[in-house]
Amino acid sequence: MDTQVVSLDPAAKTMEVRSQAGGDGETLAYDYLVLAPGAVTQPERIPGLADFGLDISSRDDALLLKSRLGAITEGSVVVAVASVPYKCPPAPFEYACLTDHILRQRGVRDAISVTVVCNVKFPMGSPVVESALLGVLAERGVKYIPFFEIDSVAADEHGRPVVQGHTPEEASKPLPADLLLFTGLQRAPQFIFDAGLTNPKGFVPVDLLTNRCVKAE
Ligand SMILES: Cc1cc2nc3c(=O)[nH]c(=O)nc-3n(C[C@H](O)[C@H](O)[C@H](O)COP(=O)(O)OP(=O)(O)OC[C@H]3O[C@@H](n4cnc5c(N)ncnc54)[C@H](O)[C@@H]3O)c2cc1C
Structure with a gap:
């Protein structure tokens, strides 16, 4: 619950997470990723x-x-x-x-x-x-x-x-x-922006029928 996503690599399908309490980060691999970090x-x-x-x-x-x-x-x-x-x-x-x-x-x-x-x-x-x-x-x-x-x-x-x-x-x-x-x-949070998933307005463009992120395809 207290774990933050600090970075995301859509090409490698990995994300780095870190406990807010501190300590080392961890790299997680995924086949599918559901993203819902809201907007900042x-x-x-x-x-x-x-x-x-x-x-x-x-x-x-x-x-x-x-x-x-x-x-x-x-x-x-x-x-x-x-x-x-x-x-x-x-x-x-x-x-x-x-x-x-x-x-x-x-x-x-x-x-x-x-x-x-x-x-x-x-x-x-x-x-x-x-x-x-x-x-x-x-x-x-x-x-x-x-x-x-x-x-x-x-x-x-x-x-x-x-x-x-x-x-x-x-x-x-x-x-x-x-x-x-x-x-x-x-706009989308920084790690989404850094992953190159945003449009010029700072939001994540998706396929409106599937909600799939078009920039991660
Ligand atoms: C004042 C106000 C009133 C509203 N009233 C209504 C209403 O009456 N009806 C309605 O349907 N909608 C309403 N909304 C809109 C609704 O609140 C949002 O549409 C909804 O909360 C969006 O949900 P979400 O899960 O996408 O994002 P959020 O609710 O923002 O949740 C995103 C979560 O992701 C977490 N997160 C972000 N970055 C990271 C990270 N790097 N690592 C780990 N976790 C992360 C955040 O901490 C947060 O817990 C209102 C919004 C506001 C501001």
Whole structure:
């Protein structure tokens, strides 16, 4: 259970594993390999994001978010889809609605804006789903900004975090974000990348009928 795959050689059909407790590694040979290591998030791809943002796919950050949402009394909450594809397309909208709900319960919603930004027009589903979800956000007073690319995140002169971004219409669009949640910037883990199994987006291309990794054939 505590064993990590540290490298993979698809041509030789071997993998090196090592106990997280330390000690020597071991080479395992395989005839068939089922790979399911999930995706890793790389916030460092946007300057400042790791310093100011909370990753909604991270358990540790979810716990931090709980305490930050319980403490914020004014300002702005931004939920950002930094890139697509990402784990769980509805999650940013769920987080925005939960944020709205918690802030209303605490009686501070009027003093805090909630905004969802996304680097594409809409990250999931059909136009019907898009229209329904945008309606849900509008009902709750949550603003949605499509085609918002995040360039960096930094503190202003008062120490307030500001997301610096741009849209097709505005070359510079700063968004204050007293609380910044984000998703996206994900790709396959390093050992998959090192094994040469990824496409330019950092994911593993598969045959959609069999789920076989086409780069390992
Ligand atoms: C906030 C959020 C909400 C979601 N809600 C839903 C939902 O409601 N419904 C739904 O269907 N899906 C939901 N998802 C998506 C769902 O969680 C993922 O699709 C699913 O967890 C992917 O499973 P997986 O096994 O491929 O990867 P993971 O669950 O990420 O598991 C990968 C495992 O591989 C291990 N691993 C990685 N690298 C190595 C290595 N080198 N050596 C050994 N082990 C390694 C990891 O430690 C991890 O245990 C949600 C995701 C998020 C982030």
